Amino acid sequence: MDTGELKRQWVGKTFDTVSFEIEAETMLQFALACGEELPRYTDPEDPDFQAVPNYTSCFHGTRTLPEGFPMNMEESFDGGKCVEWKAPIRAGDTITAQSHLHDVYEKTGRSGGMVFIVHRMQFTNQNQKLVAVVDWKMIRKTG
Amino acid sequence: MILDLHSHSTVSDDGRAKVENYCQWIKRKEIPIDGFVLTEHRLYDDASDYRSLEDQFGLLILKASEVETEYGHVLVFGVTQELQAAFNFSQINLSLATVLEESERCGGIAVPCHPGRPRVGMCAHIGTRGEVEGVRTIETLNGGSRGNENEQAASLAARKGYARIGGSDSHIVSHIGRCATRLHAEVRDMNELVASLKEGGCEAVKLEDRAWIPES
Numbered sequence: 001m002d003t004g005e006l007k008r009q010w011v012g013k014t015f016d017t018v019s020f021e022i023e024a025e026t027m028l029q030f031a032l033a034c035g036e037e038l039p040r041y042t043d044p045e046d047p048d049f050q051a052v053p054n055y056t057s058c059f060h061g062t063r064t065l066p067e068g069f070p071m072n073m074e075e076s077f078d079g080g081k082c083v084e085w086k087a088p089i090r091a092g093d094t095i096t097a098q099s100h101l102h103d104v105y106e107k108t109g110r111s112g113g114m115v116f117i118v119h120r121m122q123f124t125n126q127n128q129k130l131v132a133v134v135d136w137k138m139i140r141k142t143g
Numbered sequence: 144m145i146l147d148l149h150s151h152s153t154v155s156d157d158g159r160a161k162v163e164n165y166c167q168w169i170k171r172k173e174i175p176i177d178g179f180v181l182t183e184h185r186l187y188d189d190a191s192d193y194r195s196l197e198d199q200f201g202l203l204i205l206k207a208s209e210v211e212t213e214y215g216h217v218l219v220f221g222v223t224q225e226l227q228a229a230f231n232f233s234q235i236n237l238s239l240a241t242v243l244e245e246s247e248r249c250g251g252i253a254v255p256c257h258p259g260r261p262r263v264g265m266c267a268h269i270g271t272r273g274e275v276e277g278v279r280t281i282e283t284l285n286g287g288s289r290g291n292e293n294e295q296a297a298s299l300a301a302r303k304g305y306a307r308i309g310g311s312d313s314h315i316v317s318h319i320g321r322c323a324t325r326l327h328a329e330v331r332d333m334n335e336l337v338a339s340l341k342e343g344g345c346e347a348v349k350l351e352d353r354a355w356i357p358e359s
Contacts, residue, residue: 105156105185105233106235107156107184107185107211107235108211108215108216108235108262108263109262109263110260110261110262110263111262112262113235116156
């Protein structure tokens, strides 16, 4: 497997686009599940009511990898998500998420070799304002 | 002079610490350290400039790299553009001999790190790949080591007569300065650090009860 070639061929190309309607009740339940207590996250009547910063981590597209991606990731494991907050998400917003592969790289650790596939979702609102970027790492052991 | 010679910032893929937060932590916790070296994984961070943080916090902040070879991970101090052109820092199967030779040729020094660590430490590969020529210094105290990994490294250093350094290998703020290196000379920049390491004017130390203790 040549990760350099994978990177050249697959990184940076949008392969999935989905839209979500943002509802106050769902925002509230997510905030409470996170243990939030600030009114701007837990009180829909608060004038600054908005989604908690990591809210976009719960959204998924229609596919994990581009069609035809040559690496079998069925035996991969979840390397976690990194959420970069850009702007508030409000109740009633329409959020569009576009997915592309952001990076493919290898590393070695005490447990052996690994390939990292970084799936990036960029979230914009109905005003085309970027509200969040979520990087999801998928890790496959190679030895 | 005490420097932590092995640390990672958010520039590394698995680093979770901002450099400013390292500085704040060192000052807040009064860690008796003069500075640290950012040894980012598989790259050299050309872009970042930490001079304002150095001035603000009174710390020396230097940049180096941690690359991956068939003998495990290696810290490279004194990275230049010429050295970056000599081999691909992002590859995980670099030749240790090449990293050692090219680093020397370009005025730097390569130091195998956490040599006692399974798979990514030099000790694990000497048995199958043979002894390594050209190593003069290894990291014998690593803040991320488990079990007897540091002891294995110290045994290797004793057997081969290597000079020794220490580093926290911190990826999160609270780990900075767990281990460090006492330099016999004052260093103000990377060139002076490389010169000090090449002279062997260094020893690995660990922080216990707010004092630096030589490795046992």
